[in-house]
Amino acid sequence: MYPIQRNRRLRSSESIRQMVREHHLRPQDFIVPLFVIEGHNTKEQIPSMPGYFRMTLDLLTDEVNELWNLGLRSVLIFVKVPDAKKDNKGTEALNPEGLMQQAVQTIKSITPNMVVMTDVALDPYSNYGHDGIVENGKILNDETVAVLGEMALSHAQAGADIVAPSDMMDGRIGHIRQRLEDENFPDTGIMSYSAKYASSFYGPFRDALDSAPGFGDKKTYQMDFANRFDALTESEKDIAEGADILMVKPGIAYLDIVYELSQKLPIPIAVYQVSGEYAMLKAAAEKGWLDYENVMLEQLIAFKRSGARLIASYFAKEAVSLIQ
Ligand code: PBG
Numbered sequence: 001m002y003p004i005q006r007n008r009r010l011r012s013s014e015s016i017r018q019m020v021r022e023h024h025l026r027p028q029d030f031i032v033p034l035f036v037i038e039g040h041n042t043k044e045q046i047p048s049m050p051g052y053f054r055m056t057l058d059l060l061t062d063e064v065n066e067l068w069n070l071g072l073r074s075v076l077i078f079v080k081v082p083d084a085k086k087d088n089k090g091t092e093a094l095n096p097e098g099l100m101q102q103a104v105q106t107i108k109s110i111t112p113n114m115v116v117m118t119d120v121a122l123d124p125y126s127n128y129g130h131d132g133i134v135e136n137g138k139i140l141n142d143e144t145v146a147v148l149g150e151m152a153l154s155h156a157q158a159g160a161d162i163v164a165p166s167d168m169m170d171g172r173i174g175h176i177r178q179r180l181e182d183e184n185f186p187d188t189g190i191m192s193y194s195a196k197y198a199s200s201f202y203g204p205f206r207d208a209l210d211s212a213p214g215f216g217d218k219k220t221y222q223m224d225f226a227n228r229f230d231a232l233t234e235s236e237k238d239i240a241e242g243a244d245i246l247m248v249k250p251g252i253a254y255l256d257i258v259y260e261l262s263q264k265l266p267i268p269i270a271v272y273q274v275s276g277e278y279a280m281l282k283a284a285a286e287k288g289w290l291d292y293e294n295v296m297l298e299q300l301i302a303f304k305r306s307g308a309r310l311i312a313s314y315f316a317k318e319a320v321s322l323i324q
Helices: 007-011 014-020 057-069 099-110 142-158 172-182 200-209 229-241 252-264 275-286 292-305 316-323
Strands: 030-037 043-046 049-056 074-079 115-120 133-135 138-140 162-165 189-196 245-249 269-273 310-313
Touching (some): 049 200, 099 115, 115 142, 172 189, 292 310
Parallel strands (some): 030 310, 074 115, 189 245, 245 269
16 A cells, blocks of 8 residues: 655645744854954954954944844854963953953943853963963863953953853863852853864864964863763763853764753753864865855754754854845
8 A cells, every 4th residue: 555654745845844844043043253353444364264254343343233133142252362462371361451351342332232252261362372271281270270260250340241161171160150159240151162072173263363282282171072971971060060051062073962962951052163164165165066055054954953052153144144
C-alpha cells in the first residue's frame, strides 16, 4: 500500500512551509559586535573582515542609530588600544575615561534603550596579547580575576547593561558578581563566555584589535576543542556564580555544545559566530563559490534550531536587512 504519511505534503507550497516553520530570525535575536578606535572621523575596514569596520566614537552615533532603526537591540563593544597604553596588568582597562568607558557613555546617550554589553578581558590591553597577567610565561589566574572585577565594575559605572567576560579564568564570574553587588550594581547583568574554545577561527578578530598573543597560545585557559565535558562543568559553575546568560564560542563548529547546554541548563544560551566564520563566507562569496545571502541565513537559523536564544554575529545588520 502507498504510504499514509507523505512528508512532502507539508513542503508543497511556500505558504504551507511558512505555516509549519519552527524557527525564525528576529532583529532582537542578535548581538552586534562593534570595534572602536581612538581618534576622529575615522572608519577603517578590517582587511580580513571585508565589509566590517573599526570606527571612532564620533562615527558611532550614526552607526548605532542605524542599528536601532533596524530593530537591533544589543551591541557588544570591543576596543583597539594603542601599543603605548598596553602593559601586563591592563592598567588602561580601568581608566574611567578610557575608550571602552567613553564608548558605553556615547552609545547610551544616543540610544538609551540599546542593551550595551562590554567585553571584559585583558588581551586588547595586554602587551603580551594574553587575556591575563603574565609571569614567567604563565597566565596568572587569581591576580587576573582581581583586575577583571575592577574592569567589570568600571564598565558598570560607565553605564553598561551587561558585562561579558571572555577571558576564561576560573572563578571570575563569582568575583565579578560580588564586586558588582558590593558597589551597588545589582542590576548589571553578566553574559559569561562559559564555553569558549581555543579556536583558530579567531584570527581575523585578532587582526582587528591587534591582539594576537605575543608568545604561545591560549590553550591553558580556553577549552580544548576535543572536549564536551568542560562545556557543561564550566557552564554549571558560571550559573552558580551568578551568570545571567551563557555563551558558546565559536558557532557553527560547536552546535552540539549549543544544543546540549540549551537542553540542560535553565538560562538563555548565546552563541558567537566568530570572525573566522564571517571571513570564510565572505571569501567564498567573493570568489562566487557560495550563495552569500542564503548561506548566511541558513547558518543563522541553524543557531536558533540548535537552541541558541541570542546570536552575536558580524552578519547581524545584513541579516536583519534581508529578513525585513
Ligand atoms: C578575547 C576575545 C576574542 C574574541 C572575542 N573576545 C579572541 C581571543 O580569544 O583570542 C574572538 C571573537 C571573534 O573571533 O570574532 N578575549
